[in-house]
Amino acid sequence: MTGAAVTILEANLMGASCARVCPVEELCEGACVLGADHKPIEIGRLQRYATDHIYERGVMPFTAAPPTGRRVAVVGAGPAGLTCAGELAKLGHEAVVFERRELPGGLSTYGIVVMREPIRVSLEEVDFVRRLGVEVHTGVEIGRDVTPESLLEEFDAVFLGAGLGGVPALGIPGEYLEGVTEALDFIAATKLAEKDGLDRLNGLPLGRHVAVIGAGNTAIDAATVARRLGAERVTIVYRRSESEMPAYDFEIAFIKQEGVEFRLQLQPLEILGRDGRVSGLRCARVTLGVPGPDGRRSPTVDPTDEVVVPCDQVITAIGQEKPRALIEAFGLESTLGYAAVDEALRTTNPKVFAGGDCVRATGHAMTVTAVADGKIAARSIDAYLASLPVRSALEGTR
Ligand SMILES: Cc1cc2nc3c(=O)[nH]c(=O)nc-3n(C[C@H](O)[C@H](O)[C@H](O)COP(=O)(O)OP(=O)(O)OC[C@H]3O[C@@H](n4cnc5c(N)ncnc54)[C@H](O)[C@@H]3O)c2cc1C
DSSP, X not given: OHHHHHHHHHHOTTHHHHHHHSOTTTTTTTTOTTOXXXXXXXXXXXXXXXXXXXXXXXXXXXOOOOOOSOEXXXXXXXXXXXXXXXXXXXXXXEEEEEESSSSSSTHHHHTSOTTTOOHHHHHHHHHXXXXXXXXEEESOOBTTTBOHHHHHHHSSEEEEOOOOOSOOOOOSTTTTSBTEXXXXXXXXXXXXXXXXXXXXXXXXXXXXXXXXXXXXXXXXXXXXXXXXXXXXXXXXXXXXXXXXXXXXXXHHHHHHHTTOEXXXXXXEEEEEEETTEEEEEEEEEEEEEEEOTTSOEEEEXXXXXXXXXXXXXXXXXXXXXXXXXXXXXXXXXXXXXXXXXXXXXXXXXTTEEEOGGGGOSSSOOOHHHHXXXXXXXXXXHHHXXXXXXXXXXXXXXX
C-alpha cells in the first residue's frame, strides 16, 4: 500500500485532497477503459485509501536533493503554491511560502465543503510539504505585509499561486442587510466549525428560508450545506435556465435530491428588509435570447414582471474577484483579469511564474489543475534557476 501511495504522491503531492474532491465522474473514472458496459474502477476511493495509509503512518518517502543555494518565494499556500513549493524542495531549492490567512491549504482548507474534505486532510498535506523542507509563513499578505519588490530582491524567483478573491458585490440595494452572507465566508465558517468540534456555525446565523444567488459549483455547495445544517427551505435563484447552469449535472441532480428548490430565469433587483434584516428577494423575470459564443442564451430582464422570493437569509455565489491587485503590484500583464502566462507558466517578468486559479481565464478551475500547474511551474522555475549565472561562494550564503 505504501508503494501505491508513493506512486500517487510522486505524480500529485495533493493526492489525498484530489482523492476526495476531484469530479472523478468527469475525469479519470469517466475515462475508465472498462467502458460503458462495466462500472468504472473506483479510482478516487482507491487513491484515498492509499494516501490515508501513508499519512496515518507518518511515512516520508521522498528525500530532497542536496541544497542548490537558490531561494524561491511562493505566494499562496493553496494546492498550486504547495505543490510548486514541494516539488522545488525535492529538487534541492529553498522554497518559502507566504499565506495571508491564518491556516494554510487555500480553498482545500477554507472552501471545499466539509462533507467532501475536512480541514484535517488539507492540513496533513501542508505538514507533508513542510516535512520536505518547505517553510510556510501564515498571516503574511504579499502587497500588504511584504512588498513585491522585496520578494523580487530577496529571492531568485517567485511563484504566484494566489487563487482568486471573495464573491463580488451584487450591486443591488439591500446587500448590506443583516442576513446577507457571501458563499465563501459561509462555507469557511462551516469548515472551521467542524475543525473546532462544534456542531453549529461559529456565530454565523442560519436562516429558515435561505435564497442562494448563483448556479455554479459554489452556489450548489452553499445550498447543500445550508440544507444539511437545517434550513427548512433552500432556493437557488438563477437568471438563466437549468441547461445553462455552470454547475456539474451530477451536482444539480444531487441537490435536487437534497430538497433544494430552483427559481429560474429570475434576476435579483433588491434584497428586501424588515427591521434591518432580510425579509425577501425582489426579482424581475428574464427571457432568454439566442445562444452566445459560450452556448448560453443571453438574458433580457422584463422590468414590468416582478416576483418576490420569500427568504430570511441570502447567500451570494456569483463567482470570485479576479486577482487584479496582485498582478498590478508585480507589474505583470493580464488576460481578462487573470495573470497572463505562457505554456511554461512564465509571466511577463522572467523571474515570476504563476499558476492555479489566478491564471485560469478559461476552462474549469479545479484542485487537480492547480496541482498540475504547480508541477509545471516548478519545472520551469528549476530550468530558469539553472540558467542563472553561478554565484560566488560568498553570495551563496545569506
Ligand atoms: C466553494 C468552492 C468549492 C470547490 N470545490 C471543488 C471541488 O469539489 N473539487 C475541485 O477539484 N475543485 C473545487 N474547487 C476549486 C478549487 O478549490 C480551486 O481550483 C483550487 O483550490 C485552486 O488552487 P489555488 O492554489 O490556485 O488557489 P487557492 O486554493 O485559492 O489558494 C490560494 C491561496 O493564496 C492565498 N493568497 C492570496 N493572495 C495572497 C497574498 N497577496 N499574499 C499571501 N497569500 C495570498 C489565499 O489566501 C489562498 O490561501 C472549489 C472552489 C470553491 C470556491
